[in-house]
Amino acid sequence: MTAPSGPAPAGVPAVRCRSLGVSFGAVRALHDVSLELAPGRIHALVGQNGAGKTTLAKVLGGLQVPDAGDVRIAGRDIPPGDVRAAKAAGLAMVHQHFSLPPSFTVAEALELTAARPGGRAVYRRGDLQRRWQEDVAEIGGTAALSTRIRDLPVEARQSLEIVRALATEARLLLLDEPTALLTPVAIDSLFERLRSLRDGGVTILVVLHKLREVAAVADTVSVLRDGELVLGPAEMSEVSQGRLSDAIVGPGGHADSAVGVRAAAHESTETLLELAGTSSSESAFEPGLTAVDLRVEAGEIVGIAGVEGNGQRSLVSVIAGLTPVTEGTVRIGGDEVTAAAPARRRLRGLRLVPFDRNAEGISRSAPLWLNQSALRLLGRRRGRSPLISLRQYKRQASEAMDLWRVRYDTATQPAESLSGGNVQRLILSRELADGVEVLVAAQPTRGLDFAATEFVRRSLRGLREAGAGVLLVSSDLDELFELSDRLLVMYGGRIVAEFDGPYDRRAVGDAMTGAVR
Amino acid sequence: MTSGLRRAVWTVVLVVVSFLITALILRVSGYSVGDVFSGIIQGAITATGASTSSIRWAIPLLLIALGVVVGFRAGFFNIGGQGQFYMGACSALAISLGWREGPAGLVILCGTLAAMLAGVLWSLFPGWLRVRFGTDEVLTTLMMSFIGALVLQYLTAGPMRNPQGTGQTAASERIPEAFRLTGGSGVSLTVLLLVAGVTVLVWLVLERTRFGLTMTLVGRNATMARWQGINVRRVGLGAFALSGALAGLAGAVELYGPAARLVTGFSPEVGFTAVVVALVGLLNVWGTVVAAIFFGGLQAAILFLPIVTDLPPPALVLLHGMVAFLVTIKFRAVRRRRAAQTEATAG
Ligand SMILES: Nc1ncnc2c1ncn2[C@@H]1O[C@H](COP(=O)(O)OP(=O)(O)OP(=O)(O)O)[C@@H](O)[C@H]1O
Ligand SMILES: [Mg+2]
Numbered sequence: 034m035t036a037p038s039g040p041a042p043a044g045v046p047a048v049r050c051r052s053l054g055v056s057f058g059a060v061r062a063l064h065d066v067s068l069e070l071a072p073g074r075i076h077a078l079v080g081q082n083g084a085g086k087t088t089l090a091k092v093l094g095g096l097q098v099p100d101a102g103d104v105r106i107a108g109r110d111i112p113p114g115d116v117r118a119a120k121a122a123g124l125a126m127v128h129q130h131f132s133l134p135p136s137f138t139v140a141e142a143l144e145l146t147a148a149r150p151g152g153r154a155v156y157r158r159g160d161l162q163r164r165w166q167e168d169v170a171e172i173g174g175t176a177a178l179s180t181r182i183r184d185l186p187v188e189a190r191q192s193l194e195i196v197r198a199l200a201t202e203a204r205l206l207l208l209d210e211p212t213a214l215l216t217p218v219a220i221d222s223l224f225e226r227l228r229s230l231r232d233g234g235v236t237i238l239v240v241l242h243k244l245r246e247v248a249a250v251a252d253t254v255s256v257l258r259d260g261e262l263v264l265g266p267a268e269m270s271e272v273s274q275g276r277l278s279d280a281i282v283g284p285g286g287h288a289d290s291a292v293g294v295r296a297a298a299h300e301s302t303e304t305l306l307e308l309a310g311t312s313s314s315e316s317a318f319e320p321g322l323t324a325v326d327l328r329v330e331a332g333e334i335v336g337i338a339g340v341e342g343n344g345q346r347s348l349v350s351v352i353a354g355l356t357p358v359t360e361g362t363v364r365i366g367g368d369e370v371t372a373a374a375p376a377r378r379r380l381r382g383l384r385l386v387p388f389d390r391n392a393e394g395i396s397r398s399a400p401l402w403l404n405q406s407a408l409r410l411l412g413r414r415r416g417r418s419p420l421i422s423l424r425q426y427k428r429q430a431s432e433a434m435d436l437w438r439v440r441y442d443t444a445t446q447p448a449e450s451l452s453g454g455n456v457q458r459l460i461l462s463r464e465l466a467d468g469v470e471v472l473v474a475a476q477p478t479r480g481l482d483f484a485a486t487e488f489v490r491r492s493l494r495g496l497r498e499a500g501a502g503v504l505l506v507s508s509d510l511d512e513l514f515e516l517s518d519r520l521l522v523m524y525g526g527r528i529v530a531e532f533d534g535p536y537d538r539r540a541v542g543d544a545m546t547g548a549v550r
Numbered sequence: 551m552t553s554g555l556r557r558a559v560w561t562v563v564l565v566v567v568s569f570l571i572t573a574l575i576l577r578v579s580g581y582s583v584g585d586v587f588s589g590i591i592q593g594a595i596t597a598t599g600a601s602t603s604s605i606r607w608a609i610p611l612l613l614i615a616l617g618v619v620v621g622f623r624a625g626f627f628n629i630g631g632q633g634q635f636y637m638g639a640c641s642a643l644a645i646s647l648g649w650r651e652g653p654a655g656l657v658i659l660c661g662t663l664a665a666m667l668a669g670v671l672w673s674l675f676p677g678w679l680r681v682r683f684g685t686d687e688v689l690t691t692l693m694m695s696f697i698g699a700l701v702l703q704y705l706t707a708g709p710m711r712n713p714q715g716t717g718q719t720a721a722s723e724r725i726p727e728a729f730r731l732t733g734g735s736g737v738s739l740t741v742l743l744l745v746a747g748v749t750v751l752v753w754l755v756l757e758r759t760r761f762g763l764t765m766t767l768v769g770r771n772a773t774m775a776r777w778q779g780i781n782v783r784r785v786g787l788g789a790f791a792l793s794g795a796l797a798g799l800a801g802a803v804e805l806y807g808p809a810a811r812l813v814t815g816f817s818p819e820v821g822f823t824a825v826v827v828a829l830v831g832l833l834n835v836w837g838t839v840v841a842a843i844f845f846g847g848l849q850a851a852i853l854f855l856p857i858v859t860d861l862p863p864p865a866l867v868l869l870h871g872m873v874a875f876l877v878t879i880k881f882r883a884v885r886r887r888r889a890a891q892t893e894a895t896a897g
Contacts, residue, residue, distance in 0.1 A: 353777060354779075355776060355777070374779075374781060375776065375777075375779040375780075375781075376779040376780070376781060377779075378779065379778070379779035380779075385777060387777050392771070392773055392774070393773055393774055393777045394774065394777070395771075395774060396767055396770040396771035396774045396775070397770075397771065398770050398771075399766060399767060399770045399771070403763060403766065403767065406763070407767060407774075407775075407778040407780075408778060408779070409760075410760045410763055410764045410767070410778075410780065411778075411779050411780070419759055419760075420754065420758045420759060421758060421759060421760060421763075423757075423758065
């Protein structure tokens, strides 16, 4: 597994594929896609959730055998589904779904999977860690090299995937939504790295959702819609934002109607969620909560800002009832639930969008309808037949998924076959279906295309209008500023500041770094 | 082809391959393959009483294997069916011998319930260790199984030994004839109806109740289930209990059916074969029914063969082993899923 020496001869495209086609049942993930990527440039690939971006990346990397078409990398023919040949031609990939072995330590996993030149067969632990220290630090990673992958939060895993790909001396780098989980600072430093790699002759194909990011880093852009290449690769200087977004959504695509969110009716001044002096013990990567006071009233969106890892995860987990409270109380809808089981909180109207959608939000191997129906399994139904109607479950699930425009083939397919953004839609279709009193949403628009992002934001406002309470945890300040009625800043497990709109970006930023205490 | 159908076809292919390999080994060892296989057909189907004998063996296999299916649905591998089966049989025996004059129906009912309860207790202990401390239930259910075999040995050699008994193996007294649901053949309409009813019930619970769906979610991804408000520990315990109850029930059916008394180490393989039955049945209720009938036939053939060939009985256990081996290789995916499960439920 050696990287080929020197750049490909001038004039040979870094990637050339012809008439690629991939179908999953009735879903056409790719249709007649032909693409040439010039070497030594940064190419962006954009498109709605389920447009086929990940599928295209996988075909190029040899991870998905196409039904039709062929692939050439740096002038070499890559036999369909031949991962080794793709690697030998100089390709490295950053996956949208993490692929590092969970039971390995960070250093071990990197050494084993990165195929970095100059490796030895046997290592002393210290040497191995030293070998990777710099790479991890460079991308702004905070992960200790001796931690096991499975104990890392999703954000840290994402940055390791990037570290791994950058460490190989690849000539062609595919990055599938690398920015989805990164902080703005980490995104900047990633882009910086990409530019310097490009200047060194590396060709980069990066899947992005935010047009702002596309404009910031890409030289050319290509658009996939419903499996077809509808634009590009076009020079960034030659496409306007408007043309780009039209290409992404297609004709008539903008008419995405607001979702009919149903929330329980409320007196408008009720406190729906209240933490009073709540503390919890720390976990592996997060400080616990320290004396957190927080209220979410009916008809209110409260934002939680903060740099990742300052207790946001603990906060969500405490409200969900999965992390025990050491001091203080938690109330939902006026009832004290400090010691109550998660089920009771759910039945009381708590809805959750957890941080790690693939591990916490869905069951990857379970069918879509079961994932969608999970909340219907809670609680007792007195006087009803113990037998349920699967047909009814499946119908309700399909209806909710259709409402949220989840792109799927049949309700019985496993959740892992959904594209990344569609997984998020599936989760939202479940959590926002019925009887929402309080929604605790952690990064709800992460990985969504911009139409879906708008859709989610509209839905959150819809919830507020319907009298529910929303606690929005996000690392996207623009999103927080746009949606929040009040903004709280977490630092080191405490709420260190509270702001009312209009927000002062500098003041919020200072609070996030712990400058105001 | 749907993935379910594909897996079924694969399994059949593997079973056929096991037969071929076994045939080859027999051939090399100098036996007549033709004789052996015609012996198997006779012993399982065509000889007088052969098909009854096949069904007789399919019954305990099916009940215990259903228990394995239930456990697996929630992500657990209860391979201790043998011990739960023994404890069930012992409890039913204790009730039946202790209350000989009781009305038959009532005694059988109480004995059966006691058997199920014993099965529950025998599997709930490893289950509790699993959900509380994350102890690997493959080990603990197996260990509990050995303990169960020793308890049976102690009871049949000690407190429950038939004082009039001759013979070399320790055995209990017989239960009164009035308590028996079948003759010596082990098959009667009552028992068949009972087993069919239980099978349908298990299917309903797994596929058509909220508890069954909850088990599936927990078995697939316990972390997600917890975020959804599901009490993962309680569901796990429920699965273990149901699983043990089925194995215990098998013990009662054995006692009130063909056995009528308990002999040290009776049916020593049935609990373990049942695990293979469940795997060959693709951990699905109807698949397990088919697999149980198949392995019941094989069991009947194993007992029959020495009569018509010079083959020593262990030679056919080879066939069992071969099927188990090949099917288990295919099930490495099972272990992978289990690993994820351990991670999610411990702690
Ligand atoms: N293994 C599979 N089985 C069935 N359908 C699949 C499978 N993999 C992908 N699909 C479908 O193919 C389509 C394209 O998926 P893909 O993952 O390429 O989308 P994407 O553009 O990466 O979307 P996102 O922005 O949400 O990540 C989707 O509709 C998805 O549901
Ligand atoms: Mg994708």
